[in-house]
Amino acid sequence: MPAPDPQTTHFGFRDVPLAEKQGMVDGVFHSVARRYDLMNDLMSGGLHRVWKDIMVNTLNPPKGDHAYALLDVAGGTGDVAFRAALASGHGFRATVCDINTDMLAVGRDRAAKRHLDDRVSFVEGNAESLAFPDRAFDGYTIAFGIRNVPRIESALKEAYRVLKPGGRFLALEFSSVEVPGLDRLYDLFSFNVIPQLGRAVTGDAESYRYLVESIRKFPKPAAFADMIRGAGFARVNWQTLSGGIVALHSGWRL
Numbered sequence: 001m002p003a004p005d006p007q008t009t010h011f012g013f014r015d016v017p018l019a020e021k022q023g024m025v026d027g028v029f030h031s032v033a034r035r036y037d038l039m040n041d042l043m044s045g046g047l048h049r050v051w052k053d054i055m056v057n058t059l060n061p062p063k064g065d066h067a068y069a070l071l072d073v074a075g076g077t078g079d080v081a082f083r084a085a086l087a088s089g090h091g092f093r094a095t096v097c098d099i100n101t102d103m104l105a106v107g108r109d110r111a112a113k114r115h116l117d118d119r120v121s122f123v124e125g126n127a128e129s130l131a132f133p134d135r136a137f138d139g140y141t142i143a144f145g146i147r148n149v150p151r152i153e154s155a156l157k158e159a160y161r162v163l164k165p166g167g168r169f170l171a172l173e174f175s176s177v178e179v180p181g182l183d184r185l186y187d188l189f190s191f192n193v194i195p196q197l198g199r200a201v202t203g204d205a206e207s208y209r210y211l212v213e214s215i216r217k218f219p220k221p222a223a224f225a226d227m228i229r230g231a232g233f234a235r236v237n238w239q240t241l242s243g244g245i246v247a248l249h250s251g252w253r254l
C-alpha cells in the first residue's frame with residue numbers, strides 16, 4: 001500500500017492539500033458564525049450545554065480569589081469560557097483564542113451582554129502556533145475545535161508548551177457512537193437532518209455536511225489519547241458521553 005502523502009489531509013470526506021484545509025475551515029465558520037449558537041442548540045437538542053458543563057466541572061477552576069488563567073482555544077463564540085467564568089471565583093481570567101474573526105466578534109458581543117468582558121477576552125490566533133509565552137496558563141480547553149485544526153500534533157505541542165507544570169489539558173470532541181441501534185439513528189440524523197437544518201437556518205447545507213463528515217474522520221478515542229501522550233502529557237484518559245457521541249479527553253503537564 002502506498003504511504004499516505006504527508007502533504008494531504010481530510011476536509012470532511014475529501015482529500016485536500018494540507019496547506020488548503022485551514023482556508024476551507026475558515027470559510028465554514030465565516031459562513032455560519034451568526035447562527036452558530038442557535039444551530040448548536042437545534043442540532044444537539046441543547047445537549048452541547050450539558051457536555052460543556054461536564055467539561056467545566058472536570059476542569060474545576062478555583063471558586064475563591066486564587067488566580068487562575070484559562071486558555072480556551074478554538075473558543076469561537078465563548079461558550080466554554082463563559083461557563084468556566086460563571087463557575088469560578090474572582091481570580092479567574094479566560095482568553096478565548098480563535099482563528100476566525102467572525103466567531104470572535106459574536107463572542108465579544110455575547111461577553112459584553114453578559115457582563116463578562118472584564119474576565120473573558122478574545123484574541124485571534126492559530127492553535128498550531130500560539131502567540132503566548134511558555135508556561136502561561138493553568139488550564140487549556142478546546143471544545144469541538146481540534147478536529148478542524150489541520151495539524152493536530154502541532155496544536156497539542158502548543159497546548160503543552162503554554163501550560164504551566166501542573167496545568168490541565170481538556171479536549172471535548174465528537175467521537176464515534178458504538179451503541180447498536182443508536183449508531184444507525186445517529187448516522188441518519190447526521191447525514192440527512194443536520195445538512196437540511198443547516199440549509200434552513202444558515203442557508204448553508206455544505207458547511208454542515210463538512211461538520212458531520214469531519215466527525216467521522218476524527219481519530220477514535222484511544223488513538224487521540226496516544227496523540228495527546230505523544231505531545232508530552234501525562235495521566236491521559238477520557239470519558240465518553242451520550243453513548244459515545246462525544247468524548248472528553250484529559251491530560252496533565254507535570
Ligand SMILES: C[S@@+](CC[C@H](N)C(=O)[O-])C[C@H]1O[C@@H](n2cnc3c(N)ncnc32)[C@H](O)[C@@H]1O
Pocket residue numbers: 022025026029073074075076077078079080097098099100103125126127128142143144145148149150
Ligand atoms: C465547532 S467551533 C467550536 C467553538 C466553541 N469551542 C464551542 O464549543 O462552541 C470550531 C472553532 O474552531 C475554530 N478553529 C478552526 N481552526 C482553528 C485553528 N487552527 N486555530 C484556532 N481556532 C480554529 C473555528 O474558527 C471555530 O470557531
